[in-house]
Amino acid sequence: MKKTESEDLPEADALPGAPHPRHATSLIGHKAAEQELLSAYREGRLAHAWLIGGREGIGKATLAWRFARFVLANPDPAAAAVREARDLHVEPSHSTARLIAQLAHPDFSLIRREWQPATKRLASEISVDAVRLGLQVFQLSAAFGGWRIAIVDSAEDLNRNSANALLKMVEEPPQRSLILIVAHRPGQVLATIRSRCRRLRLDPLTEDEIVEAAVSLGPPWSEAATDKIAAAAKRANGSVREALARLAPESEGAGALIDSIVAGLPRPDPRAVARLADAIGGRAGDEAYRAFHRELYDWLASYARDLPPPAVEVEQIGALWDRIRAAERETDALNLDRKLHVQAVIAEIAATAPRR
Structure with missing residues (x-):
């Protein structure tokens, strides 16, 4: 299938040349964090806002997208599919997974730095208008009668005005709303936002997990010599992104x-x-x-x-x-x-x- 012009544009929350986290079908590492999210949802104690923190490039966004897919695909926490789930996996063929991969799900929004056609560059920060536009998903009734979800990637890209706009929604969320905030340095996030979020801290990946992640991405990453991949993983400080950059x-x-x-x-x-x-x-x-x-x-x-x-x-x-x-x-x-x-x-x- 031929790519559209929009699909060729750089994405602020993806490494150039690598698949965007929304296309990831598996999660490498972070099993405890995944189970924490699943348990909170299944047991009816899901916080309306989560601050997912950890070093850049370790899989925070991948986990956020994985959880968003699962909740939108399984809107009833008491359903048998949720009770019996071993993890947050959703088949790529599922209609929810397809819509999210295309950024076309009506009950989902992504808040990130925007592409600026005039300058042909990504914005240097997330503008207040981008936040307000992304939060409009919570002002409408859920199209499928379930949850409404927004991912913010990343908190470090918010400026003072856009952070305050996000804070207003975090302070007074509507029913069945979920905000997943990716943060590379959670301590730098606005204190009033931090205090209203449930925090989930992800640890750096092991060298073996980084190698597994790099190989799983396919060419050109998987085509690198085994010793080069291992060396990049060793110097990557637990970050897949850092390893890929070195490759x-x-x-x-x-x-x-x-x-x-x-x-x-x-x-x-x-x-x-x-x-x-x-x-x-x-x-x-x-x-x-x-x-x-x-x-x-x-x-x-x-x-x-x-x-x-x-x-x-x-x-x-x-x-x-x-x-x-x-x-x-x-x-x-x-x-x-x-x-x-x-x-x-x-x-x-x-x-x-x-x-x-």
């Missing part, structure tokens, strides 16, 4: 540079910084650019945790985090020079972060 030809060598720079923070080798800036300055380095920021934010969080008193130094790192995040969004929104951005970020860390 991508355009990212070759960037992963090692990022590792070297992060290991040298707050004052890494300037030659490594210059090489990384050159490597990710163009479009071919999109995923390496994202990986650089993921590793950077992880380092900042770890660095702040390890700082001794006084608390003022922790506050300085928090403020530094906010400035880097704002600069990243501005660079994306205005299509600024990524090379200069990377160099400026490293320079600011070196000037701000105290030596330990």
Whole structure:
């Protein structure tokens, strides 16, 4: 079947070249989390909002889509199919699964960064209009008489206004509504949203699980040499996305540079910084650019945790985090020079972060 133009557009919540999580038919790892969701639904104690947290690329969105499919396909928690279910699997041939895969289910919405035709780029954040549009699903009667569900992917992409718009729905949800919020750093989610969600924390995947996930995706990932897949899994910090990024030809060598720079923070080798800036300055380095920021934010969080008193130094790192995040969004929104951005970020860390 020929792809439509919309199907060819980049998706903010998917790794380029890899299937979107809504197309995943199996879940690798996270069996305890899956059973927690199933039990809560089956026993009639399902929270109206869930904050699904954990490192980026470990399967949070896959689990959220899997749960949304199951609930929409089985709207009665007391039904025999739910009582007898061993997991959240729904056959791909099921009408609900087909509608969700096509983003065409009337009782479901996806809230994420939008494609901007004028600039031919993804938005740098989830706008308040995108949130309000996505939440309209809860203002209508359920088309199939069951649940209405929205997935937010991810919470880090919300700005202050869009987060507050989401908060209003989380505070006063209608009956039989379910909001699944994917969060790579749950601690950074608006506190008033966190307090109104049931939290589900997913652990990083094992190396074997990452290898299994990469191979299951098929070409080109499964065609990589076995030793390369194993090496990527070993350096991926429990993230399938990170492993796939390291396997991508355009990212070759960037992963090692990022590792070297992060290991040298707050004052890494300037030659490594210059090489990384050159490597990710163009479009071919999109995923390496994202990986650089993921590793950077992880380092900042770890660095702040390890700082001794006084608390003022922790506050300085928090403020530094906010400035880097704002600069990243501005660079994306205005299509600024990524090379200069990377160099400026490293320079600011070196000037701000105290030596330990």
